[in-house]
Amino acid sequence: MKTFRPLFTTVIAVQVALLLGGCMVGPDFVKPDPKAPEAWRDHVKNESESRPVALALDPQWWTMFGDPILSGLISRAAAQNLDIQVAASRLQQSRWERRIVSAAGLPSVGANASAQRMGASENGLMSLTGVGSQPPAAALASGVGNGVAGISGADISAPLNLYQYGFDAIWELDIWGKxxxxxxxxxxxxxxxxxxxxxxxxxxxxxxxxxxxxLRTVQATLDDTIETLELTRRSLELTEHRRAAGAATSLETSEAAAQVQAVAARIPDLESREEKLINALSLLLAEEPGALENELKTAKPIPPVPSKVPVGLTSDLAKRRPDIREAEARLHAATADIGAAKADFYPSVTLSGSFGMQSLNFATLGTWAARQFAVGPTLTMPIFEGGRLKGMLHLRGAQQTEAALSYQKTVLTAWHEIDDALIDFDARQRQRDNLAAALEYSRAAYDAAVARYKAGASTFLDVLVLQQALLEVQTRWVTANGDVSLTAIRLYKALGGGWESVPSSGAATNESGTNVELLKANRG
Known part of the structure; x- marks a missing residue:
């Protein structure tokens, strides 16, 4: 580096800064125009009960289920969830980091004051002058001491007081837009x-x-299992009565009892899943385990999907999905970093100045004669950096390329996720409808088998087989019914809607309840 401080260049430096203040090296960011389909592919293969339609996406899409409990839980989760509060805290950190960066473009002004008692070593540099080792009269007579000691006859190696105060400022002119x-x-x-x-x-x-x-799916399955358990107990009572009458064997009674226990064995697992899902919802709401027990323990119907499911326009995808918007912002940052790296190749000008008062006597510190000042520009120009600047520029270029590729992949991934969700949405509805028809046939077959068994026209094995088949089909139908609503939720997550309806103030709340005490304790 070569540094020049000619005082007369101050005005020239300011003029250059004014002329070039709007100059910014490096590429300007161009908002990408992502490739998107003209319309979402139609995957409906028959007259499904619910169909996706190209209507405006409702930011509060969960209201389409018509379940006030679900809407209330989502509102509370958006306001209380700890992950959202952590993300809001990180957003606040990024804003403070931006303020720190922007401060580099403003002048830095400081004040200083000092009072010092100083003394020079007689065996140090002063010994070369011969001053300090002679009495004042001898020093004056010898003609040594052209400074204070020589003029006043005082020994300049003697301790003295130095008082000073003042201000200093420094400002790096952002000529090239770094x-x-x-x-x-x-x-x-x-x-x-x-x-x-x-x-x-x-x-x-x-x-x-x-x-x-x-949760509602598990509760519905649990209710159906309990009803089936009652049916198996009635079958056991029937076989016991028939055995007492000599119309059934002990084998049939044992088979009926085994079926009762097999159905009862399903209940503990379902109850466990119910408790875990309530706990999972409690965690999302930042509540302790079991806090939502009273609200959610009572079974409610599975939230159904409406006949029309608005999925919005394909052109709005990049405006709505947070991951696409994030990838675009990171591409913007990578592009701006190239400009900052290019600016390092150009000379930099720093204006600095200081003004203060200095005196050996405190009584004269405030007089105009005690003033001192310095002002002028500093020009710094890189000459040899060992390839560091070129390496940094190439690195920033490679990072921009990576950011651009990540953006393209994010858009393509979103497109695939939506298409997959549309496929699943139609497939789950067709599966549910087929299982609904199978459930009707299974019930009819079971009722006929029970009637034939009561009439002595068939064995209990027929009843047992059809009873087990009925339970399996009924469980699968309930699960498929819940899967239709789950695929609708996954579709809306893929479309990226919902975050717009959450107020920024509510999402940024990160100090409530015991959290405040925790923060106070750690901050002292």
């Missing part, structure tokens, strides 16, 4: 942090809705 590019990158990263928060909100909403639907 600082502005860094601020641009910091703004983009702050936007990326905001989109991460939006993604967390969307994930929490989707997870809350999914766990709720799974």
């Amino acid at each position: 600082i502005r590019r860094k601020v641009e990158a910091a703004d983009a990263l702050s936007t990326a942090s905001d989109e991460i928060r939006h993604g967390v909100i969307l994930s929490v909403i989707g997870e809350t809705a999914s766990n709720y639907v799974q």
